[in-house]
Amino acid sequence: MSGFVEIELKLLGTRKALAQLGRLSPVAQAALGKARLKRLHAVYFDTPGLELQANGVALRVRREGRGWIQCIKGPGEAIGGLHRRTELEWPVATPTPKIALLDDSPFSGLFKKPRVRRALAPVFIMEFQRRVLTLELGGEAAAELAIDTGEIRAGRRKAAISEAEIELLRGKPEALLDFAAALVERLPLRVGHASKAARGYALLAGEPPGPRKAGVLVLDAAAPAAAAGLQLVQACMAQIHDNEQGFLRGEDPEYLHQVRVGLRRLRVALALPRDKSWDESFEPLRGELQWLSRSLGVARNWDVMAEELLPVLERDCGSSALDALRLRVNTERRRAVRAARRALRSARSQRLWLHLARLTVVQGEAIAPVTSTVDFARTALSRRHHKLGRYAELLQLEPQALHRARIDAKKLRYVSEFFASLWSGKEAKRFIQQLKQLQDLLGQINDAAVARSILGGGNPGGEAAEASASGAALARIDAHEAAARGRLESEWLRFAGLKPYWT
Known part of the structure; x- marks a missing residue:
């Protein structure tokens, strides 16, 4: 098992804009080597009642080359497009998730429930092409730029994938934000606030979510005040x-x-x-x-x-x-x-x-x-x-x-x-x-x-x-x-x- 806190930022754009992204001077100057091309096929799993989604958890098995990688992500937090969440990965032999691998994870309580373990099934699929560049952003920061184009499928419904993800490999998160700011100055890109999994669940629902009012906030009186402010x-x-x-x-x-x-x-x-x-x-x-x-x-x-x-x-x-x-x-x-x-x-x-x-x-x-x-x-x-x-x-x-x-x-x-x-x-x-x-x-x-x-x-x-x-x-x-x-x-x-x- 490999586990880490994923810190990434997503930018949305047309295929035309994304095709120009690798040629922009901030990208060309930061890139280490040439782009690597991957074709990815990912299957997301949940129960019929979508209990994983209700708990802010996404479980997928993705084909990379000739192998399969099982991955689970937690709820995390997001501000201004910068996402931070726990991610765990395991190599597996088949496209079926191995639930036993989750027993020692922070999500074990959810998967110990019999109704969850027995009922997991595919809910949507993603197929996309990914161009990957490793970037040196300065100040000891490094990142991976992944440019994704393809589609999400939930039954007969389809939605396009046309986005760039910038994931922090080392260094401080503000390096990602400064780099992204340089990109949106030069191309018609928008900060993305929904993960691929969230888009898959929206497609599965068959209709976009309705207008959302401010929710009820529950603050922890014992937590530091700075945490409450954030x-x-x-x-x-x-x-x-x-x-x-x-x-x-x-x-x-x-x-x-x-x-x-x-x-x-x-x-x-x-x-x-x-x-x-x-x-x-x-x-x-x-x-x-x-x-x-x-x-x-x-x-x-x-x-x-x-x-x-x-x-x-x-x-x-x-x-x-x-x-x-x-x-x-x-x-x-x-x-x-x-x-x-x-x-x-x-x-x-x-x-x-x-x-x-x-x-x-x-x-x-x-x-x-x-x-x-x-x-x-x-x-x-x-x-x-x-x-x-x-x-x-x-x-x-x-x-x-x-x-x-x-x-x-x-x-x-x-x-x-x-x-x-x-x-x-x-x-x-x-x-x-x-x-x-x-x-x-x-x-x-x-x-x-x-x-x-x-x-x-x-x-x-x-x-x-x-x-x-x-x-x-x-x-x-x-x-x-x-x-x-x-x-x-x-x-x-x-x-x-x-x-x-x-x-």
């Missing part, structure tokens, strides 16, 4: 990337909404540390995250207009009266969505993910410089709670101040959700629920301002019918905002009366 960053980035592909495919607008939520949560998580060196390193990336959020925000605003406001107006005004307005909304929406997809696919976004990964790898300890996770949480919660408390007279606030109050309420909610698992009882749930209701009201008021701005922009020279529909829309928006403002004071008083659950 867990928050990983969870936020997972939400972004789990929804990114759905948005790029052009499906449910909820994918875009969840990408934006993930970006907001990530910005809050990365702003938690109170460390000067961290702040200095994060500051340029803060601007890049804001750029990406703005790029996606325009499309989301038009989604809301099309999906939420127009259906309400159709009930009030009738469908035919909205034809001109609907045409403008849908036209602007398509334009904004195309721009948002270009932003997500851009080299600028790929650099952002790689630089964020580098920041957390190099300065991860500064994410939570205090020793106690609970103290780290209390400090962050108290700071955000104090900031929101400055807006005690919500009804007297000007629109810009209300906007800032909404943002601070949202940030407090995210931080509360991050750390709620550290406290037992119902206080945390009650606090977050009341905060959510307050945030929703402030959001409705802000949505009204955004909708007015969009409709107020109008369509110069547009039809009278559109002007009439826009007028009806504005009246509806005014009524909706008035209703939200009418509830604002009572919701604030309920929230202000709650004792902070972390004190």
Whole structure:
């Protein structure tokens, strides 16, 4: 048995882009010798109930040359495309996995279950050609670049493999990230966030996963605070990337909404540390995250207009009266969505993910410089709670101040959700629920301002019918905002009366 912690980074691209990869100057200068060509055939195994997948484990047997290699990989962790996971390998004589080899592995408990041992069967197959180059990256770092083209098959379903993997052989992970950043500058490549096994399981399911909301975080109060901070960053980035592909495919607008939520949560998580060196390193990336959020925000605003406001107006005004307005909304929406997809696919976004990964790898300890996770949480919660408390007279606030109050309420909610698992009882749930209701009201008021701005922009020279529909829309928006403002004071008083659950 050979075992190690695999550290690798994946880049996705067309076959044309991958064909040019070996000729790029960063690759040519780092390569040791010529590329080696392999043809690989891999069979992945699981139970009918997919128990291995449920435990974050992938088991395969792969033909390499004339022999077979059995391999098992664990769940691991990922930030910005940099994956780190346990991998164990054994040479075997046949394409059937030898379960006895797993008895002394970290995964033995899973495979000791009779229902798992007896029920393992092939679930999907991969066949691809691999071009391999060994690279010297400088600073005592070495890596293997594997350029893979082929396909995944699950029954009659097929999906293309067209990617490059860069695996660290020795040295520091940031060498991989710097090398990948040089590649995405020169070719249309995207950072890949799903493993081949994850893609195989998605193909097996027959349909892509639906939009994914932020999951419930369970933090270990006894773990170092830095580990908790990294867990928050990983969870936020997972939400972004789990929804990114759905948005790029052009499906449910909820994918875009969840990408934006993930970006907001990530910005809050990365702003938690109170460390000067961290702040200095994060500051340029803060601007890049804001750029990406703005790029996606325009499309989301038009989604809301099309999906939420127009259906309400159709009930009030009738469908035919909205034809001109609907045409403008849908036209602007398509334009904004195309721009948002270009932003997500851009080299600028790929650099952002790689630089964020580098920041957390190099300065991860500064994410939570205090020793106690609970103290780290209390400090962050108290700071955000104090900031929101400055807006005690919500009804007297000007629109810009209300906007800032909404943002601070949202940030407090995210931080509360991050750390709620550290406290037992119902206080945390009650606090977050009341905060959510307050945030929703402030959001409705802000949505009204955004909708007015969009409709107020109008369509110069547009039809009278559109002007009439826009007028009806504005009246509806005014009524909706008035209703939200009418509830604002009572919701604030309920929230202000709650004792902070972390004190």
